[in-house]
Amino acid sequence: MTRTSLSQLEARDDFISRHIGPSESEQAAMLSKLGYASRAALIDAVVPPNIRNKSKLALGEFYNPMPEQEALSKLKAIASKNKVMKSVIGQGYYNTFTPNVILRNIFENPAWYTAYTPYQPEISQGRLEAILNFQQVVTDLTGMGIANSSMLDEGTAAAEAMTLIQRVGKSSSQVFYVADDVLPQTREIVETRAKPLGIEVRTVPASEVEALDGNCFGVLLQYPGVNGEVRDYREAVEKLHAAGAMVIVAADLLALTLLTPPGEWGADVVVGNSQRFGVPLGFGGPHAGYLATRDEFKRSMPGRLVGVTIDAQGNKAYRLALQTREQHIRREKATSNICTAQVLLAVMASMYAVYHGPKGLAQIAQRVHRFTGILAASLGQLGYTIANTTFFDTLTIQTASAEQLHATAESKGVNLRRVDASHVGISLDETTTRDDIALLWSIFAEGVTGATAPDLDALDASSQDAYPEALVRTSAYMTHPTFSRYHSEHEMLRYLRSLADKDLALDRTMIPLGSCTMKLNATAEMIPVTWPEFSSIHPFAPDSQTVGYREMIGQLEEMLCAVTGYAAVSLQPNAGSQGEYAGLLVIQAYHQSRGEGHRNICLIPSSAHGTNPASANMVGMKVVVTACDENGNVDLDDLKAKAELHSKNLACVMVTYPSTHGVFEEGIQELCEVIHSHGGQVYIDGANMNALVGVAAPGSFGGDVSHLNLHKTFCIPHGGGGPGVGPIGVGAHLAKFLPNQRSTGYTRDEAGIGAVSAAAYGSASILPISWMYIAMMGGEGLTQATETAILSANYIARRLAPHYPVLYTGHDGLVAHECILDLRPLQDKTGISNEDVAKRLMDFGFHAPTMSFPVPGTLMIEPTESESKVEIDRFIDAMICIHAEIVKVERGEYDRMDNPLKGAPHTAEVVMEDDWQHAYTREQAAFPVASLRKQKYWPPVGRADNVYGDRNLFCGCAPVSDYE
Known part of the structure; x- marks a missing residue:
């Protein structure tokens, strides 16, 4: 027996071999099927020689791959250069507590984060329900008729709202007003979006909105304003509507648990950010923006919308409604280019609302507001003037020297909001404690002669709500049973598990979507996202505190x-x-x-x-x-x-x-x-x-x-x-x-x-994922990944070509990293469509390939380099088995309408029902290949009825009767 040397034993873990699915021997077998002696020979045949890289990737210190632990250590050292401070900057971003049950079971759970956009609803019921919860929370809190499934952030939501009201409104004006207390980053995005469209953006003082003459198509208001003021815009909105203009309100969801929702005082569109509902700061993202509007505008809304329909058996099912892939239908006439949004973060925000419920959210809001009032009173005792007379969680404080206050605050580990030379801002949040109030007081008390620490309980006893009485919320919200059932961690844990079990994500199966590249999201890449040095940094923190991030x-x-x-x-x-x-x-x-x-x-x-x-x-x-x-x-x-x-x-x-x-x-x-x-x-x-x-x-x-x-x-x-x-x-x-x-x-x-x-x-905050991937793969690893992705796609195309025509190929019948299977000839012969094949794949435990893009009636397959040959062969075997079923339809052995493909997907309930009336057997429906007897995914619903769902649009939580 040959003795292994110490140097061999010291060889470090190889991340590349764990990222790339097929082993060397498996790749050799795949190459043999294609008739190539090596992967290099295949790439020479596939890629035009005139565009081939002539040299190694210029990755410098990152060219050589790092083992997982070395890469994590290097990134940790970079992250440690960030300074995690107590941030009261606000301006649309807040500290928040992510409930641990949500952190562990959604944010850190591949069942949720590796899933794809739910274009195949039957295998996406869990996340569709979670998104529907998000829509219901937003609809309830804003007082609007309908909300979409999330936007990229608050600023882009406001910009989309601007073009929405221009489309649906009756005004011919090209002028759009933005109140001067709108978040500055939101205003900048609106201006960016407006310029190429010929929209003129003008500023109006928030206090003078009521005086606008109506020479505009719309106005954007902030509620509460960036400086903290809570304004009553009822009369202003009435006048604007009378003049033919429409109103967009950017609103704080937590504040809306206490304040009259904009939908009750005339807003046409309400936008905002759900970040403070349990989603970390993350230096600015990702966070789920939201957009809610009047019900009559639902067919003009940008973004995705989850609706309720029925399945083939008449049971309730969720699906994307109305605008699914609007860009592919309307193309240059599309009203928005949004393809996907922020589903994972919307799910987190929705589950934060489910976990706390309406009473819990109200308690958090009341506590934030009470602390803000106590702080305002204590600063008043020090002689400071609060510039805003009303507030929810934000104070703008006059000072003789803002810079001195910022310096004092930073020395005590606190970031205040920079307003101007004579004002600073403070925004409190759910993490605020009595100790934080004492700390903030001490910053302002520095240098004040005779200052004595305030009695917080005494200030509490004398404090009053600091927003207009006319704006106190009286309407109920989140009354659906979903928001009152899961307040214990045990119940919440089971609810999240039950939803995840309904879905197919990469943790269960290959997702062979062409153009979508559903590759491995390795655990080592994901770990840094939750480090506080990355997750707890405010996007507007001083540069001196974000050195690591910027490095x-x-x-x-x-x-x-x-x-x-x-x-x-x-x-x-x-x-x-x-x-x-x-x-x-x-x-x-x-x-x-x-x-x-x-x-x-x-x-x-x-x-x-x-x-x-x-x-x-x-x-x-x-x-x-x-x-x-x-x-x-x-x-x-x-x-x-x-x-x-x-x-x-x-x-x-x-x-x-x-x-x-x-x-x-x-x-x-x-x-x-x-x-x-x-x-x-x-x-x-x-x-x-x-x-x-x-x-x-x-x-x-x-x-x-x-x-x-x-x-x-x-x-x-x-x-x-x-x-x-x-x-x-x-x-x-x-x-x-x-x-x-x-x-x-x-x-x-x-x-x-x-x-x-x-x-x-x-x-x-998610950029460390890509940093880790490149660092662990290095130059040669990245190149191997590309070559293996091309190999896997050609292997699939070659093996499936006898059964399904490959629509487009280069010379020698080769493809790039994906291939298109043409099902139109089979459909012409049998009536079996690409959709039928997509639904039948669910019975095999697979997500469908990309359907009808870029060519109607086709399936586009992309395996990525991460899928093993075992999984690829399992998919190929499923496709071959499905082809055999199509052939039986062609031969008349299966009825053209009553066959396993038209009946797919088959739920456990359907297979177990007493009255089985299909011409094919239960076994063929549920277990078309033997391996499914050992491991079977059961689709939770039958085929969703898209037409019914659009004709009977319902985009909120299921009726209460479903829970009785």
């Missing part, structure tokens, strides 16, 4: 530059759709800087993801569609003709690479050269970056700007429909135009565009 962010930007070939990266966009929008604004700013602001034509191939034309429309560009050839490639002759036709006004082209059809197009460099020759810029959509990392770089083969999906290629979890991060990489000539956030002091370059997200670094 990590700077390193991640450099990493992403290395893998994309771009000169600079901005991490501010907090979704892929926001990245698209920001990238187009950057292109627009570049043209304007050269005196070519007239360039407004955006060429987009007909195969593009629907957010591409929607984003172009949002920045005021005119979309010109270019054709694709019979192989799914961009038709270069048509593109050349249209580039020539629009040469003087050509702004850019938006193209996805590898193509939306899953092919490495040979002509990508020529396409870039054509656009550049006409003065345009090349936007390369990074949705398919998982096929490029280490193999080819868009910034090197002709791209000028790309957005990346960190929730795809770089391992941030999808979270059931969010969070996401959509940073943009740009060439050197565009770097100075990357987003700023001037309203909060973040100016990257004076030439840069305005903010596109509510925090300077977007969803900063």
Whole structure:
């Protein structure tokens, strides 16, 4: 027996082999099936040689992979450079307690964070119910008719609300007023969104809203205002409505447990943030924004909406309603480019509300308000003047020297809000204690002669509510039984488990969604997210306290530059759709800087993801569609003709690479050269970056700007429909135009565009996930991951080709990292659709591939590098078995309407019912392959009735009768 040397025994853990699913021997078997001797030979055949990387990734110190513990230690050392202070900055962000039962069983639970957007409702019932709870909480607290399933943040929710009321309102004005006490970061996003649409944003003093003459289409109000004032806007709203204008209110959900909801005093849209409902600060995100509006506007709402329908057996079922994938239907006419939102964070906020219930929330709000009143009284005793006469949780305090107070506060571990030279702000929250009040008092008492510590109980006895009596809430909220059943941890734990058990996420099964890259979200990558050094930092904390965050962010930007070939990266966009929008604004700013602001034509191939034309429309560009050839490639002759036709006004082209059809197009460099020759810029959509990392770089083969999906290629979890991060990489000539956030002091370059997200670094707290992934994989590991993803996709395509035609391939029948199966010939013969196959896969315990995108009647499959050959083969076997069932329909052995595919998915209740009347057996319905007898997932509902759900739209918690 050969003795193992000490140096061999000292070899460290290899993260790469645990991230990449197929072993070397399994990859060899897959390559043999494809007829290639090595993975390198396959990649040489798949990727055009003219775009191949000629050198190693320039990752510097991160080129060599780090073991898990080493990477965690290195990141911990960086995180330790942050200073966790007591923050009373407020301005839309608050300290909060995440109930541990929610922290452990949602935030840290892969059953919740690895799930996909619930486009397949039958296997998403748990998270759909949780989102419905969120909608109900928002609807109840705001007093509005309907709420959507979350927005990216408060600022973008306000911007979406602005365009919503312009669409549905009757005013022809292009003027939009923003009250001067609206959160400054919200105002900046509104201004960014308004400019390309020709909307004029004006400021109105909050105290003078009632005096507006109505020469506007809408007004944005803050309730309470950023300075703490709680204003009664009833008469102002009546006058605005009479003049034909509409009103948006940005409201604090916790305050609404005590204050009259905006829906009861005339608001048309209410927006805000649910962060203080148990979601950590996280340096600005991710947090779930919200948008609620009148019921009559529901068909014009942006974002997702969960509704209630029935399944095939007439039982209640939840589903996404109305706007599902609106961008793919309306494209450049879409009213919003939002593809997903912040589902995981909305789920956390909803469960915070469920856990505390209406009484618990009210108690938290009352305690916050009482402490604020006590603090105001104690500061009054010191001789300070409170600038706001009314308040809920925020005080603006006059002072002779704001800087001196900030210095004193920071020396005692506290951050006050910076207002101006003679004012400071304080916002209290649910974490505030008597000790905190004493600490804050001591800051203001510094240097005050004869100051004696206040008697808090005496101040409490004499304090009165500090908001107008006319605004005291009298209406009930959260009366549904869901909000009164789960207040004990045991009951809450079981409720969360019961919901998770209804869903299919990556912790159970492969999710083979094309274009969505559902890859491993490794535990080591997730751990740093909950470190207090990352989770407990306020987004507007002084730079001296965020050194570690900014170091990590700077390193991640450099990493992403290395893998994309771009000169600079901005991490501010907090979704892929926001990245698209920001990238187009950057292109627009570049043209304007050269005196070519007239360039407004955006060429987009007909195969593009629907957010591409929607984003172009949002920045005021005119979309010109270019054709694709019979192989799914961009038709270069048509593109050349249209580039020539629009040469003087050509702004850019938006193209996805590898193509939306899953092919490495040979002509990508020529396409870039054509656009550049006409003065345009090349936007390369990074949705398919998982096929490029280490193999080819868009910034090197002709791209000028790309957005990346960190929730795809770089391992941030999808979270059931969010969070996401959509940073943009740009060439050197565009770097100075990357987003700023001037309203909060973040100016990257004076030439840069305005903010596109509510925090300077977007969803900063989840960026450590991507940092960890790249650090643990290193340059060679990232390249191996890409090559393995391409290998796995080609293996699936080759094995399934005898059963389902592969719609588009490159030379030698090869695909990129995904493949499209064409079910249309089978449907023509049998009536079995791609939807039937998708639902039947649920009986096998699989999530369906991407359905009908980019081609109707097809399924697009992407395995990613993380799936083992065992799991891939299990999926292939299921697809082959389903094909055999389709053949039986074709032969007449199964009825065209009564067969396992049309009956799918089969619930346990259906299979166990006494009166089984189907022509196929119960066994065939439930156990089509033997392995399911050992491990079986039972879909909780039968096939959801989409038509019924849209005709009978109901978007709140189930009727009380369901609980009786």
